[in-house]
Amino acid sequence: MNPVTSALPAQRLESHIADSKPNYIPGDAVAEANRCLYCHDAPCVTACPTGIDIPTFIRKIGTGNLTGSARTILSANLLGYSCARVCPVEALCVGACVYNAWHRNPPIQIGRLQRFAVESVFANGSAATLLSKAAPNGKKVVCVGAGPASLACAGYLALEGCSVTLLEKRAIAGGLNVTGVAPYKMDATGALAELAYIQSLGVTIQTGVEVGKDVTPEQLLKDHDAVFVGVGLGGDSKLGIPGEAGPGVFGGVEWVEKMKLESGYALEGVRRAVVIGGGNTAIDVVRELAKLGVPDVALLYRRTEADMPGYRHELELARKEGVRLVERAVPASFVRTGDKLAAVALADGREVACDLCVVAIGQGKLGALVSSFPGVATSDKGLALGEPMTGTTGNPKVWVGGDVTGGELVVTAAQDGKRAARSIAAALGIKARENAPYLAGHR
Ligand SMILES: Cc1cc2nc3c(=O)[nH]c(=O)nc-3n(C[C@H](O)[C@H](O)[C@H](O)COP(=O)(O)OP(=O)(O)OC[C@H]3O[C@@H](n4cnc5c(N)ncnc54)[C@H](O)[C@@H]3O)c2cc1C
Ligand code: SF4
Incomplete structure (x- = not known):
């Protein structure tokens, strides 16, 4: 198996x-x-x-x-x-x-x-x-992280005859396609079917290997002709208010991963759920909770609906599923009865009762990991700085792409991976084959 x-x-x-x-x-x-x-x-x-x-x-x-x-x-x-x-x-x-x-x-x-x-x-x-494969060319490439950006980069380079390894810190590969995407769009089995396809192109995947801990960037650079860094984003951002660390409160990405992958996780006793945030992850989570049968699901947003960054059509679907939006809701603290979560207290004195709260207000950046690769710079927001059309960095052996550079979609991560593969192939002297249009194209 x-x-x-x-x-x-x-x-x-x-x-x-x-x-x-x-x-x-x-x-x-x-x-x-x-x-x-x-x-x-x-x-x-x-x-x-x-x-x-x-x-x-x-x-x-x-x-x-x-x-x-x-x-x-x-x-x-x-x-x-x-x-x-x-x-x-x-x-x-x-x-x-x-x-x-x-x-x-x-x-x-x-x-x-x-x-x-x-x-x-x-x-x-x-x-x-389906796609023709070139003979092995002796070039060794490593992709750090096994999310969409790395998978695309690795797959195309494997087709060109490179020996490509993906290093993934988690026990399961696939990145947010496996751990984060809403199941009504694609569940983890769909993401793993695609992962198996990428493996079938000749890519090697090693899980449980954290770069920066189990292997150093210097070692990767020494052992490979090129390194692609597609590590995505960090953990959930926090509100920093009293009671956030207690029972019943989860980060957005943390909760979605539990719901998708944790064996036996259930919503027993959850009648009222609150999600804090206004972006697409927050809207995904309210829809997931409503679809899982939680009778009262509220989305708390600090400004008004017009200011919300999430997709309008997704918010409308959430409404149809019974989700209510609470505007101008600035959380001040979490209220508990004993150990049990009871409500989110707002700065204006209102309280929104809940048994479960998911805080989906964004994710941290992995700037420290990125800049541990010699010569690779980060922005003041902690995003990796790569040339947008190629993913090249200040280090001629390192390329970057996907969310780590500020992308926000699977399709943009896939495009970053493709462009980096094209640039890596050119840097390693691999000629674009006639039947490999992805290496010759301009997009
Ligand atoms: C909840 C949620 C829902 C989303 N839904 C959608 C959607 O419906 N449609 C859409 O287009 N986009 C969606 N997105 C965005 C999309 O998932 C990302 O844009 C995309 O996955 C980015 O791909 P990536 O490869 O850059 O990063 P990721 O998918 O984050 O993959 C990075 C991988 O690198 C690994 N990694 C990190 N550090 C290390 C290390 N030191 N060593 C080894 N491995 C490491 C991580 O464990 C992870 O597996 C969603 C995002 C979230 C959070
Ligand atoms: S945006 Fe492109 S990749 Fe995404 S569904 Fe449309 S055609 Fe397909």
């Missing part, structure tokens, strides 16, 4: 949340594909951060060529499977579809079609051989 993908406990709370956009059945996929107008200057392609040739992969679904369709997708975006399921498509490709302007028919469901094509090659076992 594969130790990287078999680490998932059987009893996970996330299993009780249904997929909000289940995969198409073939007839529905073909019908949807046939609505695509094959625009000559397709705005959806420009809106996709990885520049997938969307009209072409959709046309191939329409003609029953699912293998060709998946090849079109994966050659522009190796994480085309998870992106299909987790991209905020309303703000990206689907939002740009010309149908939106006509207000007569809904836009093409690009994400769902993309999932249909890639899931079909995962299911029939042909994914591993």
Whole structure:
């Protein structure tokens, strides 16, 4: 059994949340594909951060060529499977579809079609051989962290014949795709199916190895021709108010990971839940709690709805699921009866009763880890400084990408990984092959 993908406990709370956009059945996929107008200057392609040739992969679904369709997708975006399921498509490709302007028919469901094509090659076992592989070239590359940015970088370089190792500090690889993404978009089994695909390209994954603790940056630089740093962000940010460290209060990323991966974790006795924050993680968490059957779920935001950074369409869906928004709610302390959480007390004297509180106000930065790589600089916010089109840094052997540089989406992390792979290949003297368009392209 594969130790990287078999680490998932059987009893996970996330299993009780249904997929909000289940995969198409073939007839529905073909019908949807046939609505695509094959625009000559397709705005959806420009809106996709990885520049997938969307009209072409959709046309191939329409003609029953699912293998060709998946090849079109994966050659522009190796994480085309998870992106299909987790991209905020309303703000990206689907939002740009010309149908939106006509207000007569809904836009093409690009994400769902993309999932249909890639899931079909995962299911029939042909994914591993879809993109051609170059002969081994003797170059050794290590990627630090095994989230989307590193997975994309590693996969493309493995296809070019490099020997690539991913080092992941957790027991399970996949980054936030496994530990953070809302289960109604994609549960951990979906993320691990994609991880298995990346492994099938020849990438080696070592879990339980923390760079900076178990191995030094200097050692990695000594042993490899190139190092990609895709370590994402740090732990949950804190409010810093009395009672935050006690029972019943969790950080946003901490709680989502428990809900997705902790064996046997349950919401017994939770009737009222409060989530503090106004970004996309906070909105994901209220929706997860509502879908898990908590009768009263409140989202507490310190300013007004108009100021919230989270996606508007997700907030509307949360409302439909029964979530209420409490505006101008500035938390002052946590109130407990004995050991049990009872309420969040607000600065204006209001109290919001709760049995569980999730504080989703952002994550820390891993600037110290990044700058422990000689020559790699960080911004005053603790983000890694890399050249945006390539991920190059002040150290000619180190590249950076993904959330560690300020990205916020799986698709931007995948694009960073692709660009870094292209730049690393060029630096190592690997020639772009004709059948490897990801290395020759400009996006
Ligand atoms: C709760 C939540 C929900 C989200 N939902 C969505 C969504 O629906 N759609 C979307 O597009 N984006 C979503 N995002 C954002 C998205 O998950 C990230 O942008 C993306 O995962 C970034 O990829 P990455 O590879 O840069 O970092 P990560 O996914 O964070 O991966 C970094 C990896 O590096 C490892 N690591 C860290 N330090 C070390 C070290 N010292 N040694 C070894 N390994 C290390 C970490 O354990 C982790 O596995 C969400 C984020 C959160 C927090
Ligand atoms: S990767 Fe994301 S943005 Fe790009 S076409 Fe696919 S679903 Fe749309």
